[in-house]
Amino acid sequence: xxxxxxxxxxxxxxxxxxxxxxxxxxxxxxxxxxxxxxxxxxxxxxxxxxxxxxxxxxxxxxxxxxxxxxxxxxxxxxxxxxxxxxxxxxxxxxxxxxxxxxxxxxxxxxxxxxxxxxxxxxxxxxxxxxxxxxxxxxxxxxxxxxxxxxxxxxxxxxxxxxxxxxxxxxxxxxxxxxxxxxxxxxxxxxxxxxxxxxxxxxxxxxxxxxxxxxxxxxxxxxxxxxxxxxxxxxxxxxxxxxxxxxxxxxxxxxxxxxxxxxxxxxxxxxxxxxxxxxxxxxxxxxxxxxxxxxxxxxxxxxxxxxxxxxxxxxxxx
Amino acid sequence: xxxxxxxxxxxxxxxxxxxxxxxxxxxxxxxxxxxxxxxxxxxxxxxxxxxxxxxxxxxxxxxxxxxxxxxxxxxxxxxxxxxxxxxxxxxxxxxxxxxxxxxxxxxxxxxxxxxxxxxxxxxxxxxxxxxxxxxxxxxxxxxxxxxxxxxxxxxxxxxxxxxxxxxxxxxxxxxxxxxxxxxxxxxxxxxxxxxxxxxxxxxxxxxxxxxxxxxxxxxxxxxxxxxxxxxxxxxxxxxxxxxxxxxxxxxxxxxxxxxxxxxxxxxxxxxxxxxxxxxxxxxxxxxxxxxxxxxxxxxxxxxxxxxxxxxxxxxxxxxxxxxxxxxxxxxxxxxxxxxxxxxxxxxxxxxxxxxxxxxxxxxxxxxxxxxxxxxxxxxxxxxxxxxxxxxxxxxxxxxxxxx
Numbered sequence: 001x002x003x004x005x006x007x008x009x010x011x012x013x014x015x016x017x018x019x020x021x022x023x024x025x026x027x028x029x030x031x032x033x034x035x036x037x038x039x040x041x042x043x044x045x046x047x048x049x050x051x052x053x054x055x056x057x058x059x060x061x062x063x064x065x066x067x068x069x070x071x072x073x074x075x076x077x078x079x080x081x082x083x084x085x086x087x088x089x090x091x092x093x094x095x096x097x098x099x100x101x102x103x104x105x106x107x108x109x110x111x112x113x114x115x116x117x118x119x120x121x122x123x124x125x126x127x128x129x130x131x132x133x134x135x136x137x138x139x140x141x142x143x144x145x146x147x148x149x150x151x152x153x154x155x156x157x158x159x160x161x162x163x164x165x166x167x168x169x170x171x172x173x174x175x176x177x178x179x180x181x182x183x184x185x186x187x188x189x190x191x192x193x194x195x196x197x198x199x200x201x202x203x204x205x206x207x208x209x210x211x212x213x214x215x216x217x218x219x220x221x222x223x224x225x226x227x228x229x230x231x232x233x234x235x236x237x238x239x240x241x242x243x244x245x246x247x248x249x250x251x252x253x254x255x256x257x258x259x260x261x262x263x264x265x266x267x268x269x270x271x272x273x274x275x276x277x278x279x280x281x282x283x284x285x286x287x288x289x290x291x292x293x294x295x296x297x298x299x300x301x302x303x304x305x306x307x308x309x310x311x312x313x314x315x316x317x
Numbered sequence: 318x319x320x321x322x323x324x325x326x327x328x329x330x331x332x333x334x335x336x337x338x339x340x341x342x343x344x345x346x347x348x349x350x351x352x353x354x355x356x357x358x359x360x361x362x363x364x365x366x367x368x369x370x371x372x373x374x375x376x377x378x379x380x381x382x383x384x385x386x387x388x389x390x391x392x393x394x395x396x397x398x399x400x401x402x403x404x405x406x407x408x409x410x411x412x413x414x415x416x417x418x419x420x421x422x423x424x425x426x427x428x429x430x431x432x433x434x435x436x437x438x439x440x441x442x443x444x445x446x447x448x449x450x451x452x453x454x455x456x457x458x459x460x461x462x463x464x465x466x467x468x469x470x471x472x473x474x475x476x477x478x479x480x481x482x483x484x485x486x487x488x489x490x491x492x493x494x495x496x497x498x499x500x501x502x503x504x505x506x507x508x509x510x511x512x513x514x515x516x517x518x519x520x521x522x523x524x525x526x527x528x529x530x531x532x533x534x535x536x537x538x539x540x541x542x543x544x545x546x547x548x549x550x551x552x553x554x555x556x557x558x559x560x561x562x563x564x565x566x567x568x569x570x571x572x573x574x575x576x577x578x579x580x581x582x583x584x585x586x587x588x589x590x591x592x593x594x595x596x597x598x599x600x601x602x603x604x605x606x607x608x609x610x611x612x613x614x615x616x617x618x619x620x621x622x623x624x625x626x627x628x629x630x631x632x633x634x635x636x637x638x639x640x641x642x643x644x645x646x647x648x649x650x651x652x653x654x655x656x657x658x659x660x661x662x663x664x665x666x667x668x669x670x671x672x673x674x675x676x677x678x679x680x681x682x683x684x685x686x687x688x689x690x691x692x693x694x695x696x697x698x699x700x701x702x703x704x705x706x707x708x709x710x711x712x713x714x715x716x717x718x719x720x
Contacts, residue, residue, distance in 0.1 A: 028413035032406065128494045137427055138450045138496035139401065141434040156438060231405060233434035235427045238402055274406060277395060284354065 013263070017166055021159045030158050034230060036270040037165040038223045043250040043262030044176045045219025050248060051257035052180060053212045054192030059100065059116040060220050060247035062123035065239030066093045067221025068228035069127065069134060072143050082146045086225045093221025094214050101213040105206055108195070120241050127236035139235025143228050155229075165226055172219055177259055179215065188212050192257070220247075253294050255303025264302050342380060342387050345648055347372065347638070348411035349394035349631075350404055350432065351422035351446075356524050357399035359550050359579060360424035360447050363628035365394045366620050368421050371635035371666075374615070381639050384646045390635075393417060399424065401431035408432045412441050418651050419444070421634045424627075426450030426497055436461055442655050444638060446630035447574075449497040454684040455719040460655040462683040464630040464637070464669065466597055470712045471572070472501035474689040474705035475545075475595035476508025479570055484543040485514045488536040488567075490529065490556055491547035493521040498547045501572055505545065517541050522552055529556045533563050543568045550575030554583035561588040572596055574627045577698055586697040594699060598670050598690035599626035612668045626699070629668035636664040637678060659683065672709045680713040 021030055042060055049057045070092040071085040080088070104115040127134050134140070145155035146164070153160050179185050187208045190198045198205045228234045246269045254265025272290065276283040298305050349368050352361030372390040375381060381388045393415055397404035404423075411417040420436075421444045423429040429448035436443045437458050445453060445463035454463050479487060487509060492498045506516050517539050520532035533556070536544065544560065544567045546553050553573040557580075560569060570593045580589055612632060616624040637658060642648055645657040663671045663678045669687045674680040686709035692699045 026414045028409045031409045031413065035402070035406075131496070131499070136496050136499070137494055138452055139427055139430045141430055141452065141456070143434075231401070231431060231434065233401060233405075233431040235401055235430065237400055237427050274410070277410070283396070 010260075013260075014170065018163075021162055027158055030162055032270055032274060033267075034158065034162050034165055035227075036267045037162070037169045038226050038230070039247070039250060039266035039270055040169045040263055041165075041172045041226070042220045042223035042247050043254070043266045044172050044259075045216035045223075046247040047216075047251045047256070047259075047262045048176060048179065048188070048219070049209075049212045049216040050251050051261065052185065052192060053188045053209055054195075055105070055209060055213070056113045056248060057116045057213065057216065058113055058241060058244045058248065059120040059123070060216070061239045061241070061243035062120035063093050063097060063217040063220035064224035064227065064243070065123055065127055065234075065236065066096050066217075067224030068234045068239065069140075069224075070221070071225040072140055072228050072234060073133065075144065076140075082144055082229060086146065086222070086229065089225035090218035090221045093217045093224075097214045097217030098210070101210050101217075105209045105213060117241060117244075120244050124236050124240050127239065134236070137235060137237070139233055141233050143232045143234065145229055145232070161230055165230070168222065168226060172222065173259065173263070176219075180259065184208060184211065189257075249291055251301075253291065253298075253301055255301030258301070258303045261301050261303045268302075342389050344391050345381065345388040345419075345642075346391045346393055346415060346417050347635075348408070348415065348417035348420040349392060349422040350397045350407040350411065350420055350428070351394065351424050351631075352399035352428070353394065353396035355398045356549065356551075357425045359575070360625065360627060361397075361399065361422065363625040364422050364424050364446050364631035366616065367624065367628040367630075367632035368392055368635050369394070370612075370616055370619055371632045373619075374666075375635070375639055381642055383642050383648050388642075388648060394422070397425075397428050399428050401427050404428035405431050405435075408436075412439055418442065418648070419638055419654070421638070422446055422631055423448050426453065426495070429453055433458060433461055440651050442638075442651050442658070444634040444658075446634055447627045449501075451497065451500055451716070451719070454682045455716060457682050457717075459659075459683075460651060462634075462637070462655075462658050462679045462685070464633050464671075464685045465627070466684065466686045466689075466709075466712075467716070468497035468501040468572075469504035470686065470707070470709075471595070471597055471689050471705075472504030473508050474707050475501070475570070475572065476505035477512075478595060478691055478705050479505070479543060479545070480509050480512030480514050482543075482568070484509075484568070486517045486539070486541045487514060487543045487545050487570075488518050488520070488539060488541035489516050489545045489547070490520045490522065490532050490536065491545070491572075492524065492549060492552070493519060493547075494523070495548075498572070501547055502545070516545075522548065522556075524549060524552065526552055527555050529559050530563060533560055533565055537563065537565055541567060543570060546571040546573070548573065550579045551583060554580045554589075557592055558584035558588045569593065570595055574599055574625070576623055576625045578623050579625065580694075581697075586694075589694040590696075592694045593702075594692045594694075595705060596626075596690065596692070597687040598701070598704070599629065599687070606668070606670070608666060609668045633664070633667040633669055633671075636666040637661060640664045672707070674709060674713050680709075680716070682713065682716050684713065684716060686712065 046060050049055050067089040071089040074080050074085040100119045155161050191205050250265030250269045255261025273287050279286050349365045351365045352358050369392050372392050376389045395407035397407045418441050423445040424447040426448045443461045447465050449468040451467035546556050550573050574596050641654050641657040645653040661678045672686045679685050689705035689707045691702045693702050
């Protein structure tokens with residue numbers, strides 16, 4: 001596919017996303033779209049470490065939790081404005097990611113995945129048991145919406161929040177694109193292909209892996225902050241390992257190592273379980289089965305499938 | 318001629334029938350958001366069933382009469398798995414897509430807290446059932462009521478009861494990372510301390526833990542003179558079973574609200590013998606009122622299983638909603654219905670034994686209170702032994718002072 005065609009596709013997707021609130025009459029779908037856009041941000045970060053660098057991290061939701069609790073607690077205890085706490089959430093998460101990433105990235109393959117899984121469990125347990133700060137399982141309610149220099153906009157209106165999250169999602173996708181296109185991105189992909197070779201060329205691979213890991217955590221932290229102010233409620237349950245697996249699935253199903261993949265995957269992991277509600281108690285079984293089948297028969301995700309189809313059609317011509 | 322007359326007569330009858338005012342039945346959709354699958358389904362599924370049962374009874378009795386119209390109830394139930402995000406999605410779907418204004422169920426505190434955080438801004442009324450976290454009713458949300466009293470209200474009564482039994486060293490084994498269980502134990506401890514007793518250890522377990530022998534072994538070494546178990550039914554049943562298997566000879570007290578059938582899936586009746594459950598005076602067949610016995614029979618007939626003791630919280634919600642709708646005289650004006658709920662006397666059909674505040678079912682926080690009771694497992698059944706000392710008026714005042 002030519003670069004112009006790809007650009008046109010992205011532009012078309014953006015136009016659809018901008019027009020979406022006007023196209024849907026039932027606000028419930030707008031709510032799901034906001035959640036999907038938040039997951040898009042998290043998944044773009046997940047894609048940096050998982051898709052481009054080849055390291056599967058199972059701590060995405062944990063970092064989301066750090067972002068969510070950071071913005072909430074800074075607002076509650078330090079009285080900082082919401083805008084500022086949202087902006088501070090990613091660097092706060094980055095600090096934790098540095099602490100976690102430095103020892104974790106000494107591991108490779110499955111061992112790295114297991115270490116990050118353990119960190120997600122630790123984050124979850126701390127959020128659950130440090131009740132003086134986090135209010136534990138009962139959670140924190142009444143988290144305020146953004147306000148201040150844009151007071152004219154009512155962020156309680158879901159349409160306004162949708163455009164806000166869309167703008168952030170576009171920005172983060174742009175940052176992901178810039179990283180991937182840069183020399184750093186090329187090295188990340190080289191690490192995915194052959195880390196030993198990268199090391200043999202005199203490149204300190206661990207620095208780049210750490211960069212990808214911290215960047216992915218910042219994306220997750222930002223997503224968590226946006227989630228907290230949207231839902232006005234957080235508790236540890238939302239930031240457990242199951243949600244980290246959702247971030248991984250979004251990348252795999254959408255298309256690992258592609259910019260469009262996490263966009264598609266994020267909408268799938270949010271919308272598919274909701275559409276399956278008609279199946280009652282079979283819902284999660286069907287959801288799981290569909291994901292397993294998708295992973296087996298579409299290892300390159302939906303984007304990969306679309307590329308194959310496109311190539312086949314072009315070949316016939 | 319005859320044919321003409323009969324034709325005319327027929328036409329006249331048809332005209333008369335056509336002229337009669339049509340008493341059309343309207344349908345009022347009510348929603349349920351609850352844990353229908355997963356670990357919390359032991360509470361959520363019976364609640365959803367209880368709402369459906371109450372709705373079918375109300376429909377069979379002629380529906381709800383509101384402003385000259387008769388409404389039949391239609392129940393739309395969604396699974397929230399006791400998860401905050403799922404609950405938000407389910408309630409958004411009910412309100413935005415299905416057009417539901419009255420939402421019942423809510424067995425679990427985390428999921429309930431998430432919905433409570435935004436329900437104030439919605440054109441809807443939320444009726445909370447089994448979720449026992451105190452903070453749900455401390456914000457005086459005008460369109461939210463809860464039928465189950467907060468856990469610490471019961472914990473204080475339980476502490477006084479155990480202290481009165483003469484126990485001085487109580488070991489706690491519970492799901493202490495769950496807020497309302499921790500608050501139950503805190504209130505329990507305060508009352509125990511007043512009587513000179515103490516909690517010698519607080520051992521925790523997670524929802525999916527099944528092997529409790531490490532904690533029980535530690536407790537045995539502490540020479541406690543009583544054991545308090547707080548948590549979901551299944552892990553609690555494992556604790557009771559394993560305490561017997563380990564030969565732990567202690568009086569066992571609990572806060573679980575599990576039914577006989579739920580416990581007997583894990584432990585034998587012999588292993589359960591003598592266990593106390595100190596909880597709101599919820600349904601057990603042997604303690605039930607006339608309404609309770611009828612509820613038990615109807616539920617068992619409809620679903621082929623006995624109702625869980627806490628399920629009537631949801632059943633009672635439905636009748637409270639019915640009375641509030643009729644009192645408000647509208648199904649559209651949710652603010653009026655919410656106000657009517659706050660002014661409501663305890664409906665005649667409810668199963669739980671509510672203690673009204675100023676003659677009303679719900680206090681100004683939207684909180685209802687039941688009596689607390691001590692139940693003991695005797696010969697395969699939970700047997701109501703006695704009321705626990707409870708002061709809903711004082712607790713209601715206390716609740717109003719919290720943010």
